[in-house]
Amino acid sequence: MNPSRRTALKTTSAFATLVSLGIVTQSQAQAAVDRAGFQVKTLADALKAIGGTPAASDQITVISPDIAENGAVVPVGVSSKLPNTTEMYLVIEKNPTPLSCGFTIPAGTLPEVQTRVKMGQSTHVVAVVKADGKLFSASKETKVTLGGCGG
Incomplete structure (x- = not known):
């Protein structure tokens, strides 16, 4: 697997987990990335x-x-x-x-x-x-x- 793809998958899944647990909001996760x-x-x-x-x-x-x-x-x-x-x-x-x-x-x-x-x-x-x-x-x-x- 491409290292940059692996990093993107890890980052995306980490933010998805935090959003699903209610620890961060979707807008906070988006602000951290973009x-x-x-x-x-x-x-x-x-x-x-x-x-x-x-x-x-x-x-x-x-x-x-x-x-x-x-x-x-x-x-x-x-x-x-x-x-x-x-x-x-x-x-x-x-x-x-x-x-x-x-x-x-x-x-x-x-x-x-x-x-x-x-x-x-x-x-x-x-x-x-x-x-x-x-x-x-x-x-x-x-x-x-x-x-x-x-x-």
């Missing part, structure tokens, strides 16, 4: 969907390779040293839909996340962190090569 911010087409619109223009911070570390040989699977992440970090977002500047992922960080949790994203071309990976109700960001450029040849 967010309008993930459909915007520009970096500025993605930042607006997150909550506005963030201030630069040296307390945020973007985890991304300098050179990615395979743009289909690029490991990226973000870690924050800011106190009271509640949300983290990864924005891939030149992707067709720049807002790649968002994470809610529960209190008492280490504010560090990692995932894999698809990148069509060399671009900046922007990490946006919400801490104490304010937005902060850091970015790192990642070059995507064609076949690992630097093209």
Whole structure:
């Protein structure tokens, strides 16, 4: 079975179970899956969907390779040293839909996340962190090569 299909089935069945037990409503389950911010087409619109223009911070570390040989699977992440970090977002500047992922960080949790994203071309990976109700960001450029040849 395709890993993405398996993930979709697990997620859908988990939300269906929660709805059937009355733990969450159907609209809450839908809101957790579908967010309008993930459909915007520009970096500025993605930042607006997150909550506005963030201030630069040296307390945020973007985890991304300098050179990615395979743009289909690029490991990226973000870690924050800011106190009271509640949300983290990864924005891939030149992707067709720049807002790649968002994470809610529960209190008492280490504010560090990692995932894999698809990148069509060399671009900046922007990490946006919400801490104490304010937005902060850091970015790192990642070059995507064609076949690992630097093209």
